Amino acid sequence: EVQLLESGGGLVQPGGSLRVSCATSGFTFSGYAMSWVRQAPGKGLEWVSGISGSGGNAFYADSVRGRFTISRDNSKNTLHLLMNSLRVEDTAVYYCAKSLGDFAPLNFEYWGQGTRVSVSS
Amino acid sequence: QSVLTQPPSVSGAPGQRVTISCTGNRSNIGAGYDVHWYKQLPGTAPKVVIYGNNKRPSGVPDRFSVSKSGTSASLAITGLQAEDEADYYCQSYDSNLNGVLFGGGTRLTVL
Numbered sequence: 001e002v003q004l005l006e007s008g009g010g011l012v013q014p015g016g017s018l019r020v021s022c023a024t025s026g027f028t029f030s031g032y033a034m035s036w037v038r039q040a041p042g043k044g045l046e047w048v049s050g051i052s053g054s055g056g057n058a059f060y061a062d063s064v065r066g067r068f069t070i071s072r073d074n075s076k077n078t079l080h081l082l083m084n085s086l087r088v089e090d091t092a093v094y095y096c097a098k099s100l101g102d103f104a105p106l107n108f109e110y111w112g113q114g115t116r117v118s119v120s121s
Numbered sequence: 122q123s124v125l126t127q128p129p130s131v132s133g134a135p136g137q138r139v140t141i142s143c144t145g146n147r148s149n150i151g152a153g154y155d156v157h158w159y160k161q162l163p164g165t166a167p168k169v170v171i172y173g174n175n176k177r178p179s180g181v182p183d184r185f186s187v188s189k190s191g192t193s194a195s196l197a198i199t200g201l202q203a204e205d206e207a208d209y210y211c212q213s214y215d216s217n218l219n220g221v222l223f224g225g226g227t228r229l230t231v232l
Contacts, residue, residue: 109169
């Protein structure tokens with residue numbers, strides 16, 4: 001059974017940093033692209049970032065490029081998202097999602113339950 | 122405002138057929154990228170209901186189907202049931218943005 005379990009969310013001040021993680025099991029982690037998708041309160045889904053199975057290619061939405069860094073540890077089956085220079089508008093539930101393929105995050109087959117990030121002074 | 126445009130809401134009576142549209146442009150749907158559809162119940166994570174190639178994950182009934190033409194795609198649900206009431210999102214890829222796009226979401230109400 002595929003499982004994705006996010007952690008690391010919390011309350012942070014504007015300009016601060018936070019790292020969220022996603023522990024996975026039930027599939028060959030290194031064989032699949034992974035992504036972070038967020039949902040602000042009462043809003044729709046927004047893709048944030050994706051990474052290829054090998055970790056050699058990373059993709060970012062314009063809204064977070066230069067501030068967020070996605071990474072993965074294939075030895076620990078874990079996905080990370082380091083968020084710097086956080087803004088109030090980054091407040092959202094952050095979901096980890098697994099793609100069908102190994103390179104680009106073109107679709108989302110499985111989702112975690114999400115971790116809540118709140119940016120406020 | 123999302124690059125992929127969905128109607129904010131649709132509704133139908135049990136047993137009826139409803140469609141949800143997703144309109145993009147030549148750099149996403151019109152460029153041939155697949156459009157996938159996700160269902161989200163309140164307070165829960167989204168789940169894929171159907172992929173752009175009309176493939177449904179295990180457990181999703183064949184009442185769900187997709188179509189695509191030009192720069193638009195549609196999700197059709199036949200034999201509407203109360204359990205279908207949820208928010209639905211379309212998703213594709215955009216070559217200009219070099220990234221993934223979601224539609225703004227459509228709230229489906231079963232009357």
